[in-house]
Amino acid sequence: MQPKLFAEIILPVPLPGTFTYRIPSDWQDYLQIGQRVSVPFGQRKIYTGIIHSFHTNEPETYKTKPIDAILEDTPSLLPQQIELWEWVASYYMCSLGEVYKNVYPTALKLESDTYIRWIENELPEDAELSAEAQEILQAVKNKNIVSVDEVSKLIHQKNVLKVLKELLDARQVRLDEKLIEKYTPKIENYIKINIDLNSEDSKEAFELLDRSPKQRELFLQLIQLKASEEKPVKAANFIKDYGGSHATLRSMEKKGLISIFEDQTRRNQLYEENIESIEKLSPEQQQAFDGILKGFKNFDTVLLHGVTSSGKTEIYFKLIEQMLQKNQTTLFLLPEIGLTTQLTQRIQKKFGELVGVYHSKMNQNQRVEIWNETLENKYKIIIGPRSALFLPLQHLGLIIVDEEHESALKQKDITPFYNARDVARVLASKNKANLLLGSATPSLEVYHAAKQGKIGYVSLNVRFGNVQPSKMEIIDLRKAFHRNEMTGQFSKTLILAMKNSFEADKQVILFQNRRGYAPVIECLSCGFTPYCPNCDVALTLHNISLELKCHYCGHKQAKPQHCYQCKSVELETKGVGTEQIEKEALSIFPEQKIARMDVDSMRKKFAYEKLIEAFEQKEINLLIGTQMVSKGLDFEYVNLVGIIRADNLLNFPDFRAHERAFQRIVQVAGRAGRRNQRGLVQIQAFEAHHPILKMATEMDYNAMAEQILAERQNFLYPPFVRLIEIRFRHKKEEKVQKAAHYFKQMLQGKFSSQCLLGPEAPYISRLNNEYRFHILLKIHNQQSPKKVKLLLNEAYQQLMQIKAFRSVKIDFDVDPY
Ligand code: ADP
Ligand code: ZN
Numbered sequence: 001m002q003p004k005l006f007a008e009i010i011l012p013v014p015l016p017g018t019f020t021y022r023i024p025s026d027w028q029d030y031l032q033i034g035q036r037v038s039v040p041f042g043q044r045k046i047y048t049g050i051i052h053s054f055h056t057n058e059p060e061t062y063k064t065k066p067i068d069a070i071l072e073d074t075p076s077l078l079p080q081q082i083e084l085w086e087w088v089a090s091y092y093m094c095s096l097g098e099v100y101k102n103v104y105p106t107a108l109k110l111e112s113d114t115y116i117r118w119i120e121n122e123l124p125e126d127a128e129l130s131a132e133a134q135e136i137l138q139a140v141k142n143k144n145i146v147s148v149d150e151v152s153k154l155i156h157q158k159n160v161l162k163v164l165k166e167l168l169d170a171r172q173v174r175l176d177e178k179l180i181e182k183y184t185p186k187i188e189n190y191i192k193i194n195i196d197l198n199s200e201d202s203k204e205a206f207e208l209l210d211r212s213p214k215q216r217e218l219f220l221q222l223i224q225l226k227a228s229e230e231k232p233v234k235a236a237n238f239i240k241d242y243g244g245s246h247a248t249l250r251s252m253e254k255k256g257l258i259s260i261f262e263d264q265t266r267r268n269q270l271y272e273e274n275i276e277s278i279e280k281l282s283p284e285q286q287q288a289f290d291g292i293l294k295g296f297k298n299f300d301t302v303l304l305h306g307v308t309s310s311g312k313t314e315i316y317f318k319l320i321e322q323m324l325q326k327n328q329t330t331l332f333l334l335p336e337i338g339l340t341t342q343l344t345q346r347i348q349k350k351f352g353e354l355v356g357v358y359h360s361k362m363n364q365n366q367r368v369e370i371w372n373e374t375l376e377n378k379y380k381i382i383i384g385p386r387s388a389l390f391l392p393l394q395h396l397g398l399i400i401v402d403e404e405h406e407s408a409l410k411q412k413d414i415t416p417f418y419n420a421r422d423v424a425r426v427l428a429s430k431n432k433a434n435l436l437l438g439s440a441t442p443s444l445e446v447y448h449a450a451k452q453g454k455i456g457y458v459s460l461n462v463r464f465g466n467v468q469p470s471k472m473e474i475i476d477l478r479k480a481f482h483r484n485e486m487t488g489q490f491s492k493t494l495i496l497a498m499k500n501s502f503e504a505d506k507q508v509i510l511f512q513n514r515r516g517y518a519p520v521i522e523c524l525s526c527g528f529t530p531y532c533p534n535c536d537v538a539l540t541l542h543n544i545s546l547e548l549k550c551h552y553c554g555h556k557q558a559k560p561q562h563c564y565q566c567k568s569v570e571l572e573t574k575g576v577g578t579e580q581i582e583k584e585a586l587s588i589f590p591e592q593k594i595a596r597m598d599v600d601s602m603r604k605k606f607a608y609e610k611l612i613e614a615f616e617q618k619e620i621n622l623l624i625g626t627q628m629v630s631k632g633l634d635f636e637y638v639n640l641v642g643i644i645r646a647d648n649l650l651n652f653p654d655f656r657a658h659e660r661a662f663q664r665i666v667q668v669a670g671r672a673g674r675r676n677q678r679g680l681v682q683i684q685a686f687e688a689h690h691p692i693l694k695m696a697t698e699m700d701y702n703a704m705a706e707q708i709l710a711e712r713q714n715f716l717y718p719p720f721v722r723l724i725e726i727r728f729r730h731k732k733e734e735k736v737q738k739a740a741h742y743f744k745q746m747l748q749g750k751f752s753s754q755c756l757l758g759p760e761a762p763y764i765s766r767l768n769n770e771y772r773f774h775i776l777l778k779i780h781n782q783q784s785p786k787k788v789k790l791l792l793n794e795a796y797q798q799l800m801q802i803k804a805f806r807s808v809k810i811d812f813d814v815d816p817y
């Protein structure tokens with residue numbers, strides 16, 4: 001074996017490549033690829049780095065520093081994970097360090113600006129802290145909280161991270177962060193009979209009930225129920241089935257006949273107690289299942305195109321079961337775990353403790369826990385959002401990406417700008433695992449690949465239980481306004497349908513894709529509209545808080561009393577948001593219980609979970625919301641879905657607008673009539689004859705795909721080309737514009753004018769006080785994306801040579817979505 005003289009280390013910095021460090025000679029046997037080490041960087045920074053590789057080539061141009069400390073005995077990162085990071089960095093045009101920074105748990109990554117806090121734990125008797133650790137512990141005890149930077153001033157810099165790790169392991173300190181509590185489901189009340197029915201007591205008991213026949217009847221029911229069933233009796237169910245109220249039960253409790261108790265043990269025992277067997281598949285589902293298995297014989301990837309409520313999830317369960325038999329792991333990816341409590345619970349009921357749930361709301365310590373448990377192979381099924389791709393998964397046999405078309409699978413706010421669906425493909429192929437993409441409305445990229453025979457295709461076009469697809473109606477808002485049939489934003493037809501639902505004791509969902517009261521205020525005399533001072537967007541009115549808010553940067557100001565420009569008091573609100581719909585609905589149906597689901601109303605902790613629970617238990621009968629309501633929810637009693645204004649979806653400045661409008665409408669429609677009864681969907685629109693609306697009402701996915709794909713081919717958009725969006729940002733408009741133009745000039749000889757578009761100010765040209773310009777590059781399928789990316793990197797290096805442009809921030813968004 002070659003001696004390990006130097007190590008390449010991955011550091012959390014936005015610079016390309018890895019960094020060379022010297023290995024102290026007596027450490028050779030301890031170091032392994034994937035291990036965490038602490039290294040000095042620059043003048044006085046220290047970082048947690050990851051060992052990428054070893055070699056013997058001494059760098060010629062600079063003197064290497066040695067690794068400071070080894071932070072773990074065995075690597076917490078697997079070699080195949082490093083390979084995946086490298087793929088992500090190269091494909092999405094960012095540094096390996098940026099991938100590391102984003103996907104590796106923060107709590108494992110002590111850095112100079114990390115803070116530590118004292119936990120008031122007794123130091124175990126047998127604990128042997130080093131002298132330096134004791135010194136730091138004393139400092140933390142005195143100040144309660146110290147930064148890693150401060151620590152490094154107290155002791156030899158070289159040892160900082162090692163000493164901190166010592167304290168963390170001895171449970172003396174923790175990394176500072178707000179702990180996010182886990183959601184605990186509502187505690188259920190249960191009823192227990194308190195007296196021995198075979199004893200004398202029972203006679204007395206019945207005497208107590210002589211004067212309350214209702215209680216007597218309920219008590220008898222309870223006795224009967226207890227005789228026939230072993231399970232504890234849920235108070236809520238008992239009342240539902242036999243009448244009475246909580247008050248009746250309480251007064252029986254007072255008489256000592258029964259006791260009502262909260263079941264607190266339920267949470268921990270949930271998985272052991274309630275394991276359900278996998279459902280038997282319907283013939284159609286079975287056919288799809290067989291089709292998928294057959295597909296995997298020829299392809300790595302199969303698309304399951306199954307209409308909403310066709311029972312795709314049950315098919316996933318069957319596939320997972322097969323993986324279990326082969327002792328292989330399944331990764332189940334979803335757009336956003338926060339929005340899928342329902343699904344998580346469903347999968348846990350089937351597979352219990354084999355399921356590891358990775359949350360986006362988890363705190364850092366919980367993340368590390370799951371990370372380590374995955375490393376130890378504790379779970380056979382991991383369910384999570386896109387970041388779960390980066391867990392140390394082993395024996396991977398299958399990746400399922402549910403709702404494959406959702407744009408939330410793409411990371412948009414921070415590098416790497418990756419799409420989980422595409423990373424999943426690479427992860428699957430590295431592991432020789434299969435990839436199943438599922439959707440009722442596949443993305444056109446994936447659908448096209450399937451039609452071209454590049455991936456397998458299985459369709460399932462009946463709902464489970466042969467529930468008919470919902471009846472779809474379009475309501476022409478132009479006509480309705482003309483005929484004076486509108487109450488606010490509600491047409492007569494929609495109001496009538498809602499009334500019918502409420503009378504039949506059913507529930508209704510209304511969809512409006514804008515939050516707030518009304519998007520904008522406009523002055524009737526001069527046309528002035530208040531804009532955000534930081535961004536190029538009109539402010540949205542929130543009537544409940546009487547504020548104008550920017551939905552991009554969070555800026556808030558009071559609702560104006562008069563026009564800022566001409567002082568006129570005649571201000572009109574234009575457009576419609578969820579708050580306004582809620583207010584109008586309340587005045588039309590004052591007796592109904594109404595709730596709103598959007599980013600504003602869901603900010604409070606567990607607001608989402610609570611609302612779902614309340615809706616499930618019919619404590620609410622009308623739910624009004626943004627696209628949040630369209631995502632994979634499964635409610636039994638919803639038989640009407642109303643779309644307030646479909647036009648908002650259609651007139652969006654994006655080449656995917658029509659595809660997304662179709663998907664949104666079909667997905668929202670899928671929330672109606674999911675069990676044994678046909679649902680109704682009413683779509684209100686000014687452009688009632690828009691072809692996309694027609695196709696959506698006919699649920700004609702194929703027609704939609706054909707039409708839009710033809711347009712995309714004509715105008716050169718994906719899947720016929722690949723896109724890279726190059727985004728330039730700077731506080732000074734002139735500077736960013738010049739930089740973008742200069743960048744384009746460098747590329748001009750290399751791409752046709754048809755494929756090199758911009759620079760242009762985007763739809764929102766200023767955001768958070770930064771001006772923005774975009775260049776859009778189209779790459780033909782015959783071109784090598786790798787070469788194109790090399791060219792872009794060269795141009796970037798060249799641009800950075802120019803001093804004036806160095807402060808311009810540039811993002812490459814590969815496959816913007
Ligand atoms: P999808 O994921 O395609 O939207 P689901 O898997 O959620 O559909 O199925 C819709 C409903 O039908 C769910 O309530 C589910 O429990 C039920 N269901 C689906 N398949 C079966 C089956 N084979 N046996 C019993 N119930 C099923
Ligand atoms: Zn703003």
Ligand code: ZN
Nearest residue numbers: 523526563566
């Ligand atoms: Zn005015």
